[in-house]
Amino acid sequence: MTDLSEHTIATLAPELAAGGFRASHSGPLLRSYYRGEEAAGRNGRRFPQALGALLRGHARRRAAAIAARRVAADGTTKLLIRLADARTVESVLMPGDRADRAAGCVSSQVGCAMGCDFCATARAGFERDLSSGEIVEQFLALRDEARAGGRRLQTIVFMGMGEPLLNLGNVCTAVERIVSNDMGGLGCRQVTVSTVGIVPGIRALAASGLGVHLAVSLHAPDDPTRARLLPAGRRFGVREILAAADLYQSSVGRPVSIQYCLLAGVNDSIGQADQLAALLEGRRMHVNLLHYNPTGPGIRGEAYAPSSDGATVAFLARLRLHGIVAHVRRPRGPDIDAACGQLRQRAWTSLDLPA
Ligand code: SF4
Secondary structure: OOOHHHOOHHHHHHHHHHOOOOHHHHHHHHHHHHHOOOOOOOOOOOOOHHHHHHHHHHHHHHHHOEEEEEEOOOOOEEEEEEOOOOOEEEEEEEEOOOOOEEEEEOOOEEEOOOOOOOOHHHHHOEEEEOOHHHHHHHHHHHHHHHHHOOOEEEEEEEOOOOOHHHHHHHHHHHHHHHHOOOOOOOOHHHEEEEEOOOHHHHHHHHHHOOOOEEEEEOOOOOHHHHHHHOHHHHOOOHHHHHHHHHHHHHHHOOOOEEEEEEEOOOOOOHHHHHHHHHHHOOOOOEEEEEEOOOOOOOOOOOOOOEOOHHHHHHHHHHHHHOOOOEEEEOOOOHHHOOOOOHHHHHHHOOOOOOO
């Protein structure tokens, strides 16, 4: 039988019927699967023995797929998840500000073709897209992880390995299941899709009608600096990306977030803060300034460093002086290689500990 994570209630029903089960078990079975009842051993008497065994088998496989787990001092937990073809992806659980909440970060591809120079994932290159079920499985693994720590998985961001808008069909299918009341049960406002600025993908996501939150990783206010950091920047200019973000914002009715990772001496000058503010003037977008977790030399051999506290504060103050809504996001789990691709990179070199 196809993995339950690849199914909706409608697609599972005929497969159950073909296997000699009642098609009407499809809804209860998937609901039980998404609630994690099998992991808690609570499904036993609700289904025929074979279906109960199927659910328990899924729970065991999901637990066994976690090839490595690292917990940072701040509670951030990074999972290295082994897929059926033995490839690996990373998912991260971040404790929320409230003690009973957590946020999850999932990957959308194995590796990434975008080649961002400051990113550990980029160095391994692109291997393949994740299926919708493989994305859903990460969501469920993070939900299990949150529950085990007494927290509720409150939000999901597509900010792990890969460019989600280059795997848009599977990402949208996964999001539909994650936000379905019958399955994942999150609201679409609790899901954020992040992109380096794939303009056709932004337009397609707007047209999908999913209504998720969009985050654009800009990282530079001008095309030359951006092209140096993100090769994707050579294809889509800053103004073109912001025009697509405008379209997204007006069609979905939700402010777009601008992600800006501050790199010492590269994109953190006061002049660049002025340029960024000028770009965003009149736009209802807010800026998240991100702390960089160093990942070693980039593809072009350049080693980047995080901006100093002083430069970060000055950049933030300058944006605010221009009336831009901006915040500094605190670093998550720097002691566990929390930048994307780092855990996977270390596992490849056998430096990591098994779960
Ligand atoms: S930062 Fe994101 S888009 Fe860029 S290479 Fe890394 S995973 Fe890909």
